[in-house]
Amino acid sequence: xxxxxxxxxxxxxxxxxxxxxxxxxxxxxxxxxxxxxxxxxxxxxxxxxxxxxxxxxxxxxxxxxxxxxxxxxxxxxxxxxxxxxxxxxxxxxxxxxxxxxxxxxxxxxxxxxxxxxxxxxxxxxxxxxxxxxxxxxxxxxxxxxxxxxxxxxxxxxxxxxxxxxxxxxxxxxxxxxxxxxxxxxxxxxxxxxxxxxxxxxxxxxxxxxxxxxxxxxxxxxxxxx
Numbered sequence: 688x689x690x691x692x693x694x695x696x697x698x699x700x701x702x703x704x705x706x707x708x709x710x711x712x713x714x715x716x717x718x719x720x721x722x723x724x725x726x727x728x729x730x731x732x733x734x735x736x737x738x739x740x741x742x743x744x745x746x747x748x749x750x751x752x753x754x755x756x757x758x759x760x761x762x763x764x765x766x767x768x769x770x771x772x773x774x775x776x777x778x779x780x781x782x783x784x785x786x787x788x789x790x791x792x793x794x795x796x797x798x799x800x801x802x803x804x805x806x807x808x809x810x811x812x813x814x815x816x817x818x819x820x821x822x823x824x825x826x827x828x829x830x831x832x833x834x835x836x837x838x839x840x841x842x843x844x845x846x847x848x849x850x851x852x853x854x855x856x857x858x859x860x861x862x863x864x865x866x867x868x869x870x871x872x873x874x875x876x877x878x879x880x881x882x883x884x885x886x887x888x889x890x891x892x893x894x895x896x897x898x899x900x901x902x903x904x905x906x907x908x909x910x911x912x
Contacts, residue, residue: 711778718781719794724768724806726797731806733766736793740766742813745845747771747799747833748820752780754889759784759792762887767792768807770799800838807845814851815842818888822858834865839872846911851877854907855888862905874909882908 707715724731733743741764749755749769759767769792771777777796784792795802820833834854842852852874856862866880884890884906894904 707775707778710782711775714778714780714782714785715774718785719777719796722781722784722792722794724793724795726795726802726806729805730808733808733811737766737791740764740791742766743811744768744814744816745770745803745807745812746816746818748817749776749780750819751776752783754818754891755792756780756783756787756789757889758887759789760787763791765791768795769793770795770797770802772796772798799833800841803841803845809844810847812845812850813847814853814887815846816888817852817854819856819891819894820854820861822856822861829864832861832864834861834868836868836872839868839874843873843911848911850911852907852909852911853885853888855884855904857894857902857904859903859905862907865907869907869909872909873912875912877908877910882906 724736733740737743743766744758745768746755747770749771750773752769752771755767755769759765769780771780771794774796777794780792780794783789795806817834822832839852846852852869854865854869856865862881870876884904885908888906898904
């Protein structure tokens with residue numbers, strides 16, 4: 688047996704920063720001190736951060752932040768926490784939140800699994816959102832998909848009773864795989880298989896273009912018993 692062998696942790700993401708625009712950089716410089724949360728401080732107290740709220744919602748991988756911003760702006764009674772590793776998207780969300788004086792959104796710039804384990808209280812979430820995650824379409828990369836059985840059970844531990852896990856994908860094979868994973872979890876499907884897009888999930892520009900070309904989008908909504 689080989690001793691002292693180091694195993695690399697499998698990540699569901701690859702950080703490809705690309706170019707960050709002056710607007711995005713300004714959002715980071717001026718906004719992250721307001722909206723950013725520090726993973727090293729451990730478990731958060733949502734009431735201390737947001738005050739009173741109706742629903743606590745966490746979204747992993749919010750991309751450029753447009754849909755999360757729209758949800759927070761439209762639903763000021765709810766509290767939103769976004770988790771993202773890409774700085775341009777964080778900067779864009781901070782910029783728009785500052786411009787509109789949004790009070791009900793916060794951001795972790797860190798790995799989602801570590802944030803969930805270290806910072807999100809158990810039995811605290813009303814909704815967990817995973818919209819259009821990287822499908823890692825090649826079979827050899829499927830192990831990188833974030834939706835694995837262990838991840839689903841981690842989310843289940845963070846949801847309140849009747850809290851909702853909401854995933855959306857535009858990759859049919861990922862939708863099929865996700866449905867199989869979720870059906871064997873401790874969560875229960877709200878539908879027979881896939882769900883109709885709920886009103887609270889904004890339809891993105893990318894999604895509208897895909898639908899116009901005949902591409903499909905699959906929503907999965909499961910809840911905690």
